Amino acid sequence: MAIRRIVIVGGGTAGWMTAAALSKLVDAHPVSITLVESEMIGTVGVGEATIPPFVDFNRLLGIDEAEMLSAVQGTFKLGIHFLNWQRRGDSYFHPFGNYGYDIEGCAFHQIWLKYRLAGDPRPLHAFSPETQAAMQRKFAKTDPAQREDLPPINYAYHLDAGRYAKFLRRHAEARGVKRQEGKVEDVQLNSESGFVEAIRLEGGQEIAGDFFVDCTGFRGLLIEQALKSGYEEWTHWLPCDRAVALPSAGDGNILPYTRATAHSAGWQWRVPLQQRNGNGHVYCSAYMEDEKAHDILAANVDGEIQADPNFLRFVTGRRKKFWNRNVVAIGLSAGFMEPLESTSIHLINTAVNKLVALLSLDGVTREQEEAFNRLTRKEYERIRDFLILHYKSTERDDSEFWNYCRTMEIPDTLKEKIELFRLNGQIFREDDELFTATSWVAVMVGQGISPIGTNAMAGTVAEPGLSKELGEIQKSIQYLVDHMPTHEEYLARYCPANPI
Numbered sequence: 001m002a003i004r005r006i007v008i009v010g011g012g013t014a015g016w017m018t019a020a021a022l023s024k025l026v027d028a029h030p031v032s033i034t035l036v037e038s039e040m041i042g043t044v045g046v047g048e049a050t051i052p053p054f055v056d057f058n059r060l061l062g063i064d065e066a067e068m069l070s071a072v073q074g075t076f077k078l079g080i081h082f083l084n085w086q087r088r089g090d091s092y093f094h095p096f097g098n099y100g101y102d103i104e105g106c107a108f109h110q111i112w113l114k115y116r117l118a119g120d121p122r123p124l125h126a127f128s129p130e131t132q133a134a135m136q137r138k139f140a141k142t143d144p145a146q147r148e149d150l151p152p153i154n155y156a157y158h159l160d161a162g163r164y165a166k167f168l169r170r171h172a173e174a175r176g177v178k179r180q181e182g183k184v185e186d187v188q189l190n191s192e193s194g195f196v197e198a199i200r201l202e203g204g205q206e207i208a209g210d211f212f213v214d215c216t217g218f219r220g221l222l223i224e225q226a227l228k229s230g231y232e233e234w235t236h237w238l239p240c241d242r243a244v245a246l247p248s249a250g251d252g253n254i255l256p257y258t259r260a261t262a263h264s265a266g267w268q269w270r271v272p273l274q275q276r277n278g279n280g281h282v283y284c285s286a287y288m289e290d291e292k293a294h295d296i297l298a299a300n301v302d303g304e305i306q307a308d309p310n311f312l313r314f315v316t317g318r319r320k321k322f323w324n325r326n327v328v329a330i331g332l333s334a335g336f337m338e339p340l341e342s343t344s345i346h347l348i349n350t351a352v353n354k355l356v357a358l359l360s361l362d363g364v365t366r367e368q369e370e371a372f373n374r375l376t377r378k379e380y381e382r383i384r385d386f387l388i389l390h391y392k393s394t395e396r397d398d399s400e401f402w403n404y405c406r407t408m409e410i411p412d413t414l415k416e417k418i419e420l421f422r423l424n425g426q427i428f429r430e431d432d433e434l435f436t437a438t439s440w441v442a443v444m445v446g447q448g449i450s451p452i453g454t455n456a457m458a459g460t461v462a463e464p465g466l467s468k469e470l471g472e473i474q475k476s477i478q479y480l481v482d483h484m485p486t487h488e489e490y491l492a493r494y495c496p497a498n499p500i
Contacts, residue, residue: 003210003361004031009184009199009222010215011037013161014331014348016168018213019177020061021352026176029361033176036199036207038183048271048278049077049258049342050156052096053434057349063171069495071167072159073273076139076256076487078130080341084262085447087395092446093257094341095130097154098438100473103461109441110458113425113451115470122474124445128438129477130154134257138484151477156342158258158271158278180207184216187226195326195364196222211364213355214329218336223319223329230320231335237388237410238316239401240266240338244294245280245310248303256487260340263296264288265401269339270302274497277303282338287401314338318380323372326364328355335380340390343383346434350379382433385414386440393418393447418449425451 006022008015019035026033058068068074079095086092100108112124125131129151133139142153173179182201190197198208199222214222223229235241250273259270266283281297294309318335322328330351337343354375358368392410396402420426421444427437485493 001210001363003359003363005209006031006033006211006213007199007207007209008033008035008213008215010217010331010333011035011165011169011179012215012217012331013165013168013345014217014333015213015215016165016172017057017345017348018215018330018352018355019172020168020175021356023172023175023177025361031361032178033172034178034180034207034209035172036180036182036184036201038181040183048161048273049080049158049269049339050345051342051434052154052156054156054345054349057352061171066495068164068167069157069159070498072163073275073497074157074159074495075254075272075274075491077156077158077258077342078134078139078153078256080258080260081134081255082260082262082390082443082446084396085260085267085390085394088398092442093125093128093131093134094439094442094446095125095128095134095154096156097128097130097152098436099124099441100127100470101151103466103469106455106457106461107427107437109437109445110425110455111461111466111470114454114458115467117454120467122470124441126474127470127477129480132477132481133484134255136481136484137256137487138481139256139487139490140484142480151480153480155256158273160273161345184221187222189226193325194227196226210326211359212327214327214333215331217332218314220319220329220333222327223321223324223333227321227324227327229322229324229329231315231317232320233315233317234384235316237384237408238338238391239284239286239404240282241314241316242285242288242290242293243280243282243312243314243338244290244297245278245312246294246297246301247306248277248279248301249306250275250277251303253302254488254491258342261300262396264399266293267340268297268300274491276306277301280339282340284401287399287404318377321369321373322351322376323369325369328372330355334376337380337383337387340387341383341435343387343434347379347383350434351376378431379434381411381413382430382435385411385417386435386443388414389418389440389443390447393444393449395448418444422449422451424453424455426455 083091184199185202186200188198196212198206200206254272261268265288268281271278279301281293283293314336322334331348391405427440
């Protein structure tokens with residue numbers, strides 16, 4: 001059956017990112033796009049930090065970066081600062097971008113490791129421009145085409161997710177997407193095919209469609225409640241199942257990075273916007289009461305608390321089917337991964353990308369469904385493993401929660417990655433998995449996984465001048481950072497926040 005009517009059920013970040021991307025279809029094809037949402041249903045809105053692919057998503061939509069950041073009170077993000085994860089009092093930085101550059105075909109961290117094992121005291125983060133800029137609270141975009149001697153700066157954003165959804169709503173509606181206010185009361189299925197035919201709103205209005213996108217959050221109104229797609233739970237590996245969020249007033253300290261501070265049964269995020277901070281405490285209810293979690297968060301936020309706490313419950317995992325018949329789940333309706341590495345909005349982004357690539361207006365096929373599900377399942381599992389790494393590779397023994405995490409069994413896919421790195425510092429990425437070698441190295445080294453040797457090829461790199469070359473890399477990075485404005489100065493000049 002030809003697709004002429006696309007219905008997106010649910011708004012928020014997931015709904016409006018989908019609508020904005022699909023809005024290009026309206027002018028080119030005889031297709032209508034309707035987004036149904038209710039002002040009565042709130043959005044989760046805890047994911048306010050992004051990762052670099054999100055920058056490309058906005059570029060593809062033709063969105064002006066400075067205009068968008070001003071509208072969403074946005075700031076720039078160079079990575080994540082982790083505190084108390086290996087041991088209490090320890091910290092490390094997970095940067096976007098690379099450490100140095102490959103030398104004679106050998107990964108830079110292997111060269112660094114070779115010198116480190118020989119007694120060189122220089123830390124790995126000395127060779128990361130993003131880390132150095134972040135620690136000095138500076139930011140500027142760089143253009144390698146203009147200065148080949150300076151490394152490019154890789155970045156993402158911190159943003160107000162609610163404001164971003166409204167920004168995209170204006171973008172999508174201007175391109176022909178229709179918004180329908182209403183709360184879904186019933187989902188009607190075709191008795192023969194099992195496809196969703198229509199949704200009925202409170203008040204009796206029916207909205208028929210040929211293809212539906214479920215952006216209804218944890219409820220999974222179409223993908224689960226109507227189509228019974230099933231859910232695979234991962235709480236035995238990622239045991240946190242609660243969060244409490246508290247916005248606070250800006251304290252004039254707009255950091256160009258997200259901060260993740262481990263506590264006794266979970267961790268706390270700090271996401272700096274231009275005029276406020278987003279704060280939250282992710283925790284495990286088996287080891288901590290809600291009131292205690294709130295008290296820990298309230299005692300550790302910067303700036304005056306601006307709202308009542310927002311408590312959230314979730315089950316980490318994924319749908320067994322993300323695309324089922326003529327329904328695709330995007331966002332929290334597809335699954336949930338805690339925001340430790342800011343992947344929530346990214347998973348919306350990549351789901352939309354896959355949908356755009358696979359969607360045919362001639363109809364829905366089994367091949368489309370199976371390809372979407374296979375690729376998305378792999379993506380979730382790779383991200384899952386990276387998140388588990390943070391909990392497993394710890395030396396903390398100061399609470400029952402950390403004792404559980406430190407000693408728990410982990411997926412074989414992650415176990416293999418850890419053991420290969422422990423042997424000779426090697427990182428193998430599979431297919432097009434999200435996290436780069438830099439990301440894996442940053443967390444493994446940061447949390448105390450020390451290779452006992454280097455890859456054999458590191459010993460073949462010509463020694464004369466190599467130590468000097470490392471020194472030149474370090475100098476170039478320092479020169480770049482020294483000539484950057486502060487993050488606050490760059491924001492004020494480039495994308496000052498629109499008044500609230």
